[in-house]
Amino acid sequence: MQIIINGKQMEVTPRLRQHIERKVQRLSRFVDEETLVEVTVTEEQTRSARDRYLVQLALASSSHPVRSEMRAVNANMALDLVLDKVVVQLGRQKDRHTSTIRRRTPLVKVLSLTRSGNLSPLEEQEEEGMADLGKNVDGKHTGSDASSIDNERNEEIWSKVVEIRRVPTKPMGDQEVIAQMETLGLSFFPFYNEATDNVNVMYRLSKGGYGLLVPELQ
Numbered sequence: 001m002q003i004i005i006n007g008k009q010m011e012v013t014p015r016l017r018q019h020i021e022r023k024v025q026r027l028s029r030f031v032d033e034e035t036l037v038e039v040t041v042t043e044e045q046t047r048s049a050r051d052r053y054l055v056q057l058a059l060a061s062s063s064h065p066v067r068s069e070m071r072a073v074n075a076n077m078a079l080d081l082v083l084d085k086v087v088v089q090l091g092r093q094k095d096r097h098t099s100t101i102r103r104r105t106p107l108v109k110v111l112s113l114t115r116s117g118n119l120s121p122l123e124e125q126e127e128e129g130m131a132d133l134g135k136n137v138d139g140k141h142t143g144s145d146a147s148s149i150d151n152e153r154n155e156e157i158w159s160k161v162v163e164i165r166r167v168p169t170k171p172m173g174d175q176e177v178i179a180q181m182e183t184l185g186l187s188f189f190p191f192y193n194e195a196t197d198n199v200n201v202m203y204r205l206s207k208g209g210y211g212l213l214v215p216e217l218q
Contacts, residue, residue, distance in 0.1 A: 001024075001025075001027065001028055001031055001032075001033060001035050001037055002033075002034075002035070002036045002037065003020075003021055003024055003037050003038075003039065004036065004037070004038045004039070005017050005020055005021070005038075005039050005040075005041070006038070006039070006040040006041070007040075007041050007042075008040060008041070008042040008043075009042055009043050009044065010041065010042070010043035012041060016041070016075060016076075019076060019079075020039055020041075020079060023079055023080070023083060024037055024039065024083070026083055026087060027059070027083070027086065027087070027090065028175070028179070029175050029178070029179055030087070030090040030091070030179070030182075031059065031090075031179070031183075032179060032180065032183045035059060035060065036059075036060040037057070037058070037059050037060075038057070038058045038059075038060070039055065039056070039057055039079070040055070040056040040057075040058075041053065041054070041055050041075050041078075041079075042054040042055075042056070043075075046071075049073055050071075050072070050073050051071040051072075051073075052071075052072075052073060052074075053071065053072055053073070053074055053075045053077075053078045054069060054070075054071050054078065055069065055070055055071075055072075055075060055078035055079045055081075055082045056068070056069040056082070057069070057082045057083070057086055059086065059090075066086055066089055066090065068082050068085045068086050068089065069082060070082040070085060169190065169191050169192045169199070170191075170192065171192050171193075171194045172191045172192065172193070172194065173193075173194055173195070174193075174195070174202070174212070177189050177191050177202045178202065178210060181202065181204065181210075186204075187203065187204045188201055188202065188203040188204065189201065189202045189203075193212075193214075196214055198214065198215065199215070200212055200213060200214050200215070201213040
C-alpha cells in the first residue's frame, strides 16, 4: 500500500504525517501492496470551529476506486471519521465480492490422502467437504476405523494427478494472505507462514471465514 499525504492551506508536520501513516494501515487488510492511498488535509476558515479541518481520502485500486471526506474540529478526528467511513465501504465491497465468488464456485470436497493410500484425519472439520473423511471416495461409509484404501483404488486416484505446479512464495502473515485471496478471488492459498515457520495452506470456509491447514509430521 502506497500512501501520499498532502496539505492544503496548512503544513503537514512530521508528527501529523507519522500519525496519518500509522492510522491508514487500517486499510491494509482490504487492499494489496500496489494500491495507492492519497490523504489530503485542509484547514479552512469556517464559521464553526467544529468543521475547521477537512480530510479527504482517495483510494485507487484496480477494482473499485473509493473517495470520501469528513470534517472535524482537528485533523486527527477528521482522519478517524473518514477512515471509519472508508472501512465500511470497503467491507461492503468485500462482502459483495465474496458472495459473487461463492455463487460461481462449486463446493470442493477435500480428502487428505497420502501417496501410500492412508487417509489423514484433520483435528478441525469445519469445512463441509472435510466432514467426509470417514467415507470412502465413492461416498459410502467405511466405519469409524477406516483410515486407508486398497492399492488399486489408491493408484486410480493418483493416476489423475496430471499436473504439478511450483508456486513461488515468501514469508507471509495471515492477514497478508487473506488480503491476497480477496484480491485474486482464490479459494485457497499455499504460503510460507512466518508464525509456524512452515508451508501452510489458507482456505476459504463455505460458511464464511477462513481455515488454516498446518502440516504436522507424525
